[in-house]
Amino acid sequence: MGLTSRRTAPPRASKQHDDGVGRAPTVRDVHVQLRDASATRLMHTRRMRALQLKALGRMLVEGEQELLDALAADLGKPAVEAHLTEIDLVKHEVDFALLHLSEWMEAHHAKIPMLLQPASAKTEPQPKGAILIIGAWNYPVQVLLGPLVGALAAGNVAALKPSELAPATSAAIARLVPRYLDRRAVQVLEGGADVSAELLGLEWDHICFTGSQRVGRIVAEAAAKHLTPVTLELGGKCPAVVLDGNLHAAGRRIAHGKILNAGQTCTAPDYVLAVGQGMEKLPEVIHRAFVRFFGRDASASRDYGRIVNRKAFDRLVGFIEDAEIDRSVRVIGGGYDAETLYIEPTILVGVDPEAAVMQEEIFGPILPILTVASLDEAMRFINARPSPLAAYLFSERPRPHSVFEDQVRAGAIAFNVCNMHAAVSTLPFGGVGASGMGNYHGRYGFDTFSQLRPVFSKTALVDTLKIAYPPYRKGKTRVVRSVNLGSAGRQDVDVKPGDKPGM
Numbered sequence: 001m002g003l004t005s006r007r008t009a010p011p012r013a014s015k016q017h018d019d020g021v022g023r024a025p026t027v028r029d030v031h032v033q034l035r036d037a038s039a040t041r042l043m044h045t046r047r048m049r050a051l052q053l054k055a056l057g058r059m060l061v062e063g064e065q066e067l068l069d070a071l072a073a074d075l076g077k078p079a080v081e082a083h084l085t086e087i088d089l090v091k092h093e094v095d096f097a098l099l100h101l102s103e104w105m106e107a108h109h110a111k112i113p114m115l116l117q118p119a120s121a122k123t124e125p126q127p128k129g130a131i132l133i134i135g136a137w138n139y140p141v142q143v144l145l146g147p148l149v150g151a152l153a154a155g156n157v158a159a160l161k162p163s164e165l166a167p168a169t170s171a172a173i174a175r176l177v178p179r180y181l182d183r184r185a186v187q188v189l190e191g192g193a194d195v196s197a198e199l200l201g202l203e204w205d206h207i208c209f210t211g212s213q214r215v216g217r218i219v220a221e222a223a224a225k226h227l228t229p230v231t232l233e234l235g236g237k238c239p240a241v242v243l244d245g246n247l248h249a250a251g252r253r254i255a256h257g258k259i260l261n262a263g264q265t266c267t268a269p270d271y272v273l274a275v276g277q278g279m280e281k282l283p284e285v286i287h288r289a290f291v292r293f294f295g296r297d298a299s300a301s302r303d304y305g306r307i308v309n310r311k312a313f314d315r316l317v318g319f320i321e322d323a324e325i326d327r328s329v330r331v332i333g334g335g336y337d338a339e340t341l342y343i344e345p346t347i348l349v350g351v352d353p354e355a356a357v358m359q360e361e362i363f364g365p366i367l368p369i370l371t372v373a374s375l376d377e378a379m380r381f382i383n384a385r386p387s388p389l390a391a392y393l394f395s396e397r398p399r400p401h402s403v404f405e406d407q408v409r410a411g412a413i414a415f416n417v418c419n420m421h422a423a424v425s426t427l428p429f430g431g432v433g434a435s436g437m438g439n440y441h442g443r444y445g446f447d448t449f450s451q452l453r454p455v456f457s458k459t460a461l462v463d464t465l466k467i468a469y470p471p472y473r474k475g476k477t478r479v480v481r482s483v484n485l486g487s488a489g490r491q492d493v494d495v496k497p498g499d500k501p502g503m
């Protein structure tokens with residue numbers, strides 16, 4: 001297409017690349033270009049998929065500093081965090097996909113019922129086509145480029161819509177992507193809800209959205225118009241139940257899980273349910289961990305992030321102010337500075353379950369701790385609320401593990417650790433119910449963006465199906481039923497790789 005990477009000023013925000021004849025392509029132009037590329041099967045071959053994945057990997061290595069600077073500008077994200085949770089995480093996904101690409105692309109032979117023999121059958125993953133990926137601001141590299149790995153591995157083309165609330169990262173991605181990836185295969189469209197809405201009005205073959213439940217509903221509604229499948233990676237209130245075990249290690253792990261990215265993490269423990277007696281020390285243990293991480297004044301630490309914008313900051317400060325006027329709540333921390341969008345890691349002890357802070361995802365460095373009498377009560381508390389993206393239990397005993405696994409409904413369950421499951425490429429990552437639908441990461445991303453297509457083949461040289469055609473006389477019915485399609489499992493015949501199709 002000869003697009004160059006010049007970024008243009010509004011009215012179209014800074015979302016397009018010049019098309020080489022002086023006009024910035026519109027959202028519609030980009031959609032047509034991607035559709036054309038998909039129709040010509042641009043990305044179908046293993047070679048092309050691998051080339052684009054390798055290019056993405058190179059982009060993450062060579063563009064590392066540009067991305068680190070952007071993440072620091074948007075979120076005050078410390079470099080180590082940016083590496084671990086964004087750049088390296090996606091790079092690892094790229095390497096993992098390259099390592100397994102051939103295996104994932106393989107067709108699998110399927111067994112065939114006796115009545116339909118001789119024949120051959122297989123399933124083969126097919127690219128879905130043109131994918132729309134809409135990202136959130138909190139992990140603006142990971143949630144945009146992570147799904148792209150799965151989309152490219154599965155042989156698709158994609159439009160990327162980064163979040164306008166992380167503008168430096170959005171701009172960095174819009175600069176880098178056309179420098180490394182084939183512009184016919186991947187396009188970045190910057191902008192806000194207006195650009196999202198325009199994109200959602202067009203027909204895609206799959207939409208992967210990461211963000212809030214409110215916008216998730218808008219996305220699902222728009223997708224329904226075209227019967228487009230959606231993956232919704234949403235948020236929610238992830239609980240951490242502390243039951244027994246090493247209280248100090250539990251406190252440190254909860255503190256770390258919470259405070260990553262200044263609490264703006266979808267899988268962060270949103271609140272703690274401390275079970276029974278003996279938990280009085282937990283708030284101090286968690287507080288001590290915060291102090292150990294960032295010193296007495298976290299605002300002076302280079303390792304502590306900032307709140308994304310004034311609106312989010314005001315909402316979070318509102319929770320602290322509410323707690324400060326409620327005499328039954330003990331506030332540990334609670335400092336803030338509007339100018340630098342800094343909020344001190346803060347613990348709220350003895351919060352009323354009906355308080356505002358317990359009604360919505362906190363998404364900031366504020367950790368309510370509530371006390372419950374038993375594990376049963378903790379699980380009832382969790383299950384009475386919308387399903388979270390993850391639920392954590394701190395206990396070293398196997399019995400509570402199995403009860404928790406059995407009874408708690410959540411996108412993921414983790415024992416004695418928070419967030420880490422999201423870094424494991426062999427696990428699916430996604431929510432359930434209010435926290436989302438579908439999943440990705442590793443093989444699961446490949447599967448999400450593929451259609452698992454069955455192919456069935458049977459020769460017509462000899463018509464062995466004659467036996468199944470009407471009229472259904474008695475003798476024929478008996479023969480057909482004796483080979484019994486219904487119990488195909490028992491009579492399946494495995495067709496070995498290499499058997500001639502259609503025989």
Ligand code: NAD
Pocket residue numbers: 134135136137138139143161162163164165191192193196197200210211212213214215216218232233234235236265266267361363389431436
């Ligand atoms: P958001 O829903 O406000 O925005 C997400 C994207 O939607 C942005 O690109 C935005 O431009 C677009 N958008 C906003 N309004 C829109 C509209 N009316 N129509 C169409 N598109 C619109 O979410 P956010 O504030 O960026 O992200 C925070 C949320 O994301 C939290 O709830 C968090 O838990 C969740 N999250 C989930 C995951 C996950 O993997 N499950 C990861 C990160 C964040």
